Amino acid sequence: MTQPRGCPDLRGVRICARKGEMLLQPVEIKPNVYWVGGIDWDLRNFHGYLTPRGTTYNAYLIVDEEITLVDTVKHYLADEMLERISMICDPGDIDYLVVNHVEMDHSGSVARVLQKAPEATVVTSSKGKEGLEHHYQTEGWSFEIMGSGGELSIGDRTLTFVQTPMVHWPDSMVTYVPEERLLLPNDAFGQHIAGHERFDDQVGWDLLREEAAKYYANIVLPYGTQVSRALGALGDLPIDMIAPSHGVIWRTYIDDLLQVYAKWANHETEPEALIVYDTMWESTRRLSTALRRGLAAAGVPVRVRSLQTSHISEIMTDVLSSRAILIGTPTLNNGMLPSVGAFLTYLRGLRPQKRLGFAFGSYGWGGQGAQEVAQFMESMGWDMPLDLMNVQFRPENEQLEEAVELGRKLGEQILDSD
Ligand code: FEO
Numbered sequence: 494m495t496q497p498r499g500c501p502d503l504r505g506v507r508i509c510a511r512k513g514e515m516l517l518q519p520v521e522i523k524p525n526v527y528w529v530g531g532i533d534w535d536l537r538n539f540h541g542y543l544t545p546r547g548t549t550y551n552a553y554l555i556v557d558e559e560i561t562l563v564d565t566v567k568h569y570l571a572d573e574m575l576e577r578i579s580m581i582c583d584p585g586d587i588d589y590l591v592v593n594h595v596e597m598d599h600s601g602s603v604a605r606v607l608q609k610a611p612e613a614t615v616v617t618s619s620k621g622k623e624g625l626e627h628h629y630q631t632e633g634w635s636f637e638i639m640g641s642g643g644e645l646s647i648g649d650r651t652l653t654f655v656q657t658p659m660v661h662w663p664d665s666m667v668t669y670v671p672e673e674r675l676l677l678p679n680d681a682f683g684q685h686i687a688g689h690e691r692f693d694d695q696v697g698w699d700l701l702r703e704e705a706a707k708y709y710a711n712i713v714l715p716y717g718t719q720v721s722r723a724l725g726a727l728g729d730l731p732i733d734m735i736a737p738s739h740g741v742i743w744r745t746y747i748d749d750l751l752q753v754y755a756k757w758a759n760h761e762t763e764p765e766a767l768i769v770y771d772t773m774w775e776s777t778r779r780l781s782t783a784l785r786r787g788l789a790a791a792g793v794p795v796r797v798r799s800l801q802t803s804h805i806s807e808i809m810t811d812v813l814s815s816r817a818i819l820i821g822t823p824t825l826n827n828g829m830l831p832s833v834g835a836f837l838t839y840l841r842g843l844r845p846q847k848r849l850g851f852a853f854g855s856y857g858w859g860g861q862g863a864q865e866v867a868q869f870m871e872s873m874g875w876d877m878p879l880d881l882m883n884v885q886f887r888p889e890n891e892q893l894e895e896a897v898e899l900g901r902k903l904g905e906q907i908l909d910s911d
Contacts, residue, residue, distance in 0.1 A: 519577040520691045522742055523673040523734065525556040529577040530738075531570025534687045539598075541839075542711040542806040546704070547687030550598050551738045553677055554578055555670070558648025559588035562613075563668050563677050564738055568601035575605065584609040589637075589647065592617040593679035594665045595624030599738055604629055616645060618656060620664035639666065641726070657681065657723040659716045667727070674733040681723065682750060683739030684708050694745040701746065702753065703810070708739070709757050710809040714843045720758035724751070760846040762816040764911040766793050766904070769808055770821035771800040771832045776855035776887050777821045783893040784819055784853065787900020793817075793907050800832040805839045812840070817849040817907050820870070824854065824862035833862070837869050849910065850875035851903055853882040853896070860885070878906045 519527040530551035536544050550566035552574055560582060566574045578584045587610040592600055595617075603625070607613060614635045617625065622636050639645070639654040646652075653669045661680040668677040684704035690696050713720060735743040735750070743750055766788045772778040781797060788795045796815070798808045812818060822833040829837075850870030854863030863883040870877055879899055884892050 517573055517576045517580075519554070519581055522553070522691070522736060523670075523675055526670070526673060526675065527554045527556070527577075527581055528552075528691055528736070528742070529554045529562075529574055529581070531566035531573045532687050533567065533570065536685075536687070539685060542685075542707075543804050544685040546685060548685040548739050549687055551736065551740075551742075552602075553736060554581055554587075555647065555650065555652075556581060557650050560586050561589040561591060561645075561647050561652070562587050562606060563591040564593055564599045564679060565590075565602035565606055567598045568605075571602035571605040574602060575609065586610070587613045589613060589645065590615050591652070591668055592621050592625065593668055593677065594662060594738070595621055595628065596662055596680075597628065599679065600625060600628065607634060616654075618654075618664050618666045620658075620662075621666070624662070624664045641666075655723070655726050657719065657726075659719040660723055661712060661716070667723075669727075669730055669732075671730070674731045676727065676730070676732045676735045677737075678727075678735060679738045680712065681720070681737060682735050682743060682754070683712075683737040684741065686740045688741070691742055692745070693741050693743045696741055698746050698749060701741065702749070704740065705750065705753070706757075706813055707806070707810040709754070710813040710843070711806050714757070714809070714813065714845060717758040717760055717846070720754065724755060724758065757813060762847065763814045764793060764907050765815050766795045766817040766819060766907060767808075767811045767815035768795060768797045768819045768821070769800065769833075769836060770798075770819075770853075771823070771830045772821075773823040773825065773830070774855075774887070776884060777823050777853070779888055779893060780853050780855065780882065780884065780896050781819075781821050783888075783896035784851075784900040784903075787897040787902075788817075788904040788907075789900075790897070791901045791904025791908065793904040800830075800836055805836050808836065809839070809843060812843075812845050815848070816910060817851065817903060818845075818870075818875070819851040819853065819903070820866050821853045822862040822866055824856035824859050827859050827861050829854075829862040829865045833866065837866070841869070841873070844873070846874065848873070848875045849903070849906060850877045851879055851881070851899070852877075853884075855884045855886065855888065857886060879903055
């Protein structure tokens with residue numbers, strides 16, 4: 494292997510890393526490719542998405558003839574990243590800084606790196622350059638712009654770039670290292686998990702699938718078409734490691750991951766139902782219970798989420814897999830409850846498609862709440878095989894039996910659509 498400039502003694506690095514567990518060690522994920530990111534143990538809210546497990550911002554240092562850093566970390570973890578880099582080489586020896594995506598959780602430490610390595614060239618897409626110029630004082634920065642298929646030789650390796658617009662911003666691109674069969678896809682394939690584990694098999698598929706689904710549902714869901722296009726563009730590349738910018742690195746469950754991503758991108762769901770509701774005086778809750786009974790009687794698995802106890806970002810994980818979505822609200826001040834309105838606003842932005850919808854609720858006079866929910870579902874293009882159920886004041890037994898029957902009918906529709 495070519496001796497990398499600026500890193501004359503890699504054995505020293507490894508000795509240094511072994512010296513003490515207190516050090517913020519880099520992790521070698523491929524020969525001379527290191528994870529040097531930051532762990533955000535305390536993050537609990539990522540622009541409205543609850544992250545109870547925290548997250549990581551992953552940056553990768555490729556030590557070749559030209560030392561290349563791929564992405565950085567949120568600004569307050571710059572020192573942690575630089576400490577990790579310093580255990581491998583002098584940060585001032587970085588030649589290239591690849592910015593796959595401008596969002597500040599990844600570009601927030603670009604300026605700090607360039608302070609250390611003012612001669613380094615920033616490698617990004619044309620929209621990436623525009624985005625960086627909007628966010629930072631970029632005067633004096635040198636750029637090299639990459640389009641899809643662009644290549645950058647850094648010595649023994651030639652990095653290849655593929656544009657993946659809207660996964661997650663218009664500027665997004667991925668970096669592929671063919672010599673290592675390594676994909677660095679930035680936001681795609683991420684999960685919000687902080688931990689000492691760096692690889693998928695150290696965590697396990699069940700938990701990772703759940704966190705990858707929550708991440709997809711809350712961040713990537715509107716961009717199914719673009720994800721399918723990106724998967725197509727990447728489909729022929731030999732890949733044995735996917736190292737995203739959040740969470741753990743995939744090396745064992747890659748096939749499982751690509752399968753679920755293809756499914757999610759195509760808005761494919763399971764023959765399951767999700768009931769989301771809020772209630773004022775228990776009437777809407779009673780209707781939700783009756784609907785659940787009917788769906789269960791038809792043999793359909795049902796999840797029930799009260800907006801009083803579940804956060805909208807947690808409910809989105811259930812939306813991702815559910816074929817039918819039933820949404821209930823009382824009428825308050827001639828409209829739906831504000832909690833239901835907030836959920837629908839969030840849902841509208843994330844644009845789940847190919848769903849069956851059913852609106853229900855209760856009212857004293859007027860009854861606009863459930864009507865607004867039904868209008869929302871129509872505006873989303875969902876199939877609505879049954880009319881809404883809107884009950885005045887408290888549902889009588891007869892109306893509850895009617896709700897059970899409606900649940901059963903909807904259940905049959907769900908199974909028929911499979
Ligand atoms: Fe992880 Fe779009 O930022």
